[in-house]
Amino acid sequence: MDRREHGGGSPGEGRARPPHYFDADPAAASRPASVDLVLPDLHLRLATDRGVFSADRVDLGTRVLLESVPAPPERGRLLDVGCGYGPIALSMAARAPEAAVLGVDVNGRALDLARRNAAENGLYNVDFQLVDTDGSPAGGPARARPEPPLTGPFDAVWANPPIRVGKGVLHRLLRTWLGRLAPGGTAHLVVQRNLGSDSLQRWLEQEAGMAAERAASRAGFRVLRVRAP
Numbered sequence: 001m002d003r004r005e006h007g008g009g010s011p012g013e014g015r016a017r018p019p020h021y022f023d024a025d026p027a028a029a030s031r032p033a034s035v036d037l038v039l040p041d042l043h044l045r046l047a048t049d050r051g052v053f054s055a056d057r058v059d060l061g062t063r064v065l066l067e068s069v070p071a072p073p074e075r076g077r078l079l080d081v082g083c084g085y086g087p088i089a090l091s092m093a094a095r096a097p098e099a100a101v102l103g104v105d106v107n108g109r110a111l112d113l114a115r116r117n118a119a120e121n122g123l124y125n126v127d128f129q130l131v132d133t134d135g136s137p138a139g140g141p142a143r144a145r146p147e148p149p150l151t152g153p154f155d156a157v158w159a160n161p162p163i164r165v166g167k168g169v170l171h172r173l174l175r176t177w178l179g180r181l182a183p184g185g186t187a188h189l190v191v192q193r194n195l196g197s198d199s200l201q202r203w204l205e206q207e208a209g210m211a212a213e214r215a216a217s218r219a220g221f222r223v224l225r226v227r228a229p
């Protein structure tokens, strides 16, 4: 199997596998930490912990995405798929204070951190929701919220998607959430070149029927711009 291909195989398929950051309840003992996300236009201090993606520093791919995407629609409905502890969703919320932002993830610990990071950075136009791998709401009764959860359509989707979950899950996830783009809406996805950004672009165009192009390329990452059909 070509491990470089996007979503190259399900980790641990057919054998016990170690816990991953994309588990619903990471088994790793808690070790609270914080990271700084410093961009030309904003500075966020973010709480992290073991058992979540890139707990020691903001991921380089995430930085490449945040430094290359155009500003989100000011009053749009915005989505971050696989939000982790929130660097992308919170950047959207800070850059578009009148927009309504939703971050979704399968990792409950990451979502608790994301909610806390929103509050501690004074960002109240963002909501976080635990989802199952198929995109349906998960985690028992909905948390108290002033409005029903956003389900789309979304004017913009930004994501550092979970390539390592394997192609099957990744493709279902992208079909589910990119299928909720509003007419004229745009998604930006950052993918490491060595993890199959080019093959993901081909899949988006040829199998998923979406217009996908390379919007940026830097430090071994590609940012794919995807338009609603």
Ligand SMILES: C[S@@+](CC[C@H](N)C(=O)[O-])C[C@H]1O[C@@H](n2cnc3c(N)ncnc32)[C@H](O)[C@@H]1O
Pocket: 021, 022, 023, 053, 054, 059, 062, 081, 082, 083, 084, 085, 086, 087, 088, 104, 105, 106, 107, 110, 131, 132, 133, 134, 135, 159, 160, 161, 162, 163, 165, 169, 173
């Ligand atoms: C590459 S990480 C990016 C995290 C965060 N956006 C960041 O930039 O640091 C991908 C995230 O996708 C989440 N994830 C994995 N499978 C998912 C699924 N089926 N639906 C939603 N999120 C998922 C993981 O838990 C992880 O937090």
